[in-house]
Amino acid sequence: MANHSQVLELENFLPYRLSILTQIVSESLHDLYAGPFGLTVTQWRVMAALGRFAPLTASEVGQRIVMDKVAVSRAVAGLLKRGLIERATDRSDRRRAALKLSAAGRSMHARIVPIALAYEERLYEGLAPEERQHFDELCDRLLARAKVLRDIP
Amino acid sequence: MANHSQVLELENFLPYRLSILTQIVSESLHDLYAGPFGLTVTQWRVMAALGRFAPLTASEVGQRIVMDKVAVSRAVAGLLKRGLIERATDRSDRRRAALKLSAAGRSMHARIVPIALAYEERLYEGLAPEERQHFDELCDRLLARAKVLRDIP
DNA sequence: CCATAATAGTTACATATGTAACTAATAGCT
DNA sequence: AGCTATTAGTTACATATGTAACTATTATGG
Numbered sequence: 169m170a171n172h173s174q175v176l177e178l179e180n181f182l183p184y185r186l187s188i189l190t191q192i193v194s195e196s197l198h199d200l201y202a203g204p205f206g207l208t209v210t211q212w213r214v215m216a217a218l219g220r221f222a223p224l225t226a227s228e229v230g231q232r233i234v235m236d237k238v239a240v241s242r243a244v245a246g247l248l249k250r251g252l253i254e255r256a257t258d259r260s261d262r263r264r265a266a267l268k269l270s271a272a273g274r275s276m277h278a279r280i281v282p283i284a285l286a287y288e289e290r291l292y293e294g295l296a297p298e299e300r301q302h303f304d305e306l307c308d309r310l311l312a313r314a315k316v317l318r319d320i321p
Numbered sequence: 322m323a324n325h326s327q328v329l330e331l332e333n334f335l336p337y338r339l340s341i342l343t344q345i346v347s348e349s350l351h352d353l354y355a356g357p358f359g360l361t362v363t364q365w366r367v368m369a370a371l372g373r374f375a376p377l378t379a380s381e382v383g384q385r386i387v388m389d390k391v392a393v394s395r396a397v398a399g400l401l402k403r404g405l406i407e408r409a410t411d412r413s414d415r416r417r418a419a420l421k422l423s424a425a426g427r428s429m430h431a432r433i434v435p436i437a438l439a440y441e442e443r444l445y446e447g448l449a450p451e452e453r454q455h456f457d458e459l460c461d462r463l464l465a466r467a468k469v470l471r472d473i474p
Numbered sequence: 475c476c477a478t479a480a481t482a483g484t485t486a487c488a489t490a491t492g493t494a495a496c497t498a499a500t501a502g503c504t
Numbered sequence: 505a506g507c508t509a510t511t512a513g514t515t516a517c518a519t520a521t522g523t524a525a526c527t528a529t530t531a532t533g534g
Binding site: 174175176177178180181182183184185186187188189190191192193194195196197213216217219220232233234281282284285287288290291292293294295299302303304306307309310311312313314315317318 | 327329331334338342346387434443445447471
Binding site: 378379380390391393394395397398414415416417418 | 481482483484485
């Protein structure tokens with residue numbers, strides 16, 4: 169019987185390739201706001217979510233940025249301590265609390281957004297406009313597929 | 322003067338989208354070999370690199386899997402303790418040590434590879450063959466671009 | 475050769491992250 | 505109303521990871 173064992177070429181293995189690409193992109197971006205603004209990745213994402221959709225509860229933030237409630241709780245605690253966001257307990261359901269950026273938070277958010285968008289733009293310069301769109305669409309379909317597979321292990 | 326502040330749509334922001342996709346794919350894959358085989362992500366990658374290119378030194382493994390030497394050192398220590406890899410100090414340069422899978426490591430590797438490839442295949446089912454190829458190519462170009470930007474901050 | 479630098483790898487410390495247990499408040503059922 | 509189940513959020517503990525300092529060994533320039 170012949171040996172039919174398969175070969176895993178790590179460098180052509182999709183999950184691995186995605187991991188490498190994401191890692192370098194995330195690190196680059198992180199350098200742009202971690203040092204200058206002292207934010208962690210999760211803190212920045214919380215701010216980005218609030219900058220766009222506030223007011224949100226911590227749970228809603230978690231859904232927006234696909235982050236579990238513990239991570240959100242920690243990020244929110246740090247942002248509150250620094251006065252970058254505000255929390256207001258819901259009077260009709262005191263488990264919930266609405267979060268939004270403070271004035272200082274809005275100011276920082278407004279300074280970071282152009283930096284983030286500029287990085288994205290420079291990254292995208294490697295692709296033609298129609299390629300960007302196509303890549304986006306393929307990402308969407310892979311994500312949808314990955315979510316399906318997650319529920320059918 | 323009008324307000325020209327830009328808006329960051331997190332859900333359309335490439336670094337964010339990549340991060341979400343990679344996270345769900347990595348978690349799915351991790352579930353497939355973490356529980357059954359008790360490996361961390363880094364340990365599995367070290368095994369995958371050795372399965373394909375052994376013998377390698379720890380540094381060479383790190384280059385293959387884009388992982389810093391500390392992470393590799395820790396993964397190697399764990400794999401050695403479990404007897405999944407073997408280390409042989411180079412006699413002409415005793416700083417270096419060649420690593421390769423042990424018999425037990427090869428056996429485990431051979432069991433994991435089909436599982437990993439099957440997952441990749443199921444993930445790819447969301448895309449037509451020519452789309453897969455295109456996606457791969459676009460990933461490559463984005464990665465190249467990201468690497469360039471990393472050196473030109 | 476000898477002093478210094480560079481390289482391979484490990485260890486130590488500070489942070490970050492995940493899992494599970496916990497508190498507090500509300501909803502739902504009888 | 506009163507018991508139980510859910511939900512929002514926090515805390516605690518165990519692991520994981522990154523940065524920097526360290527050891528051991530080899531390379532290099534004078």
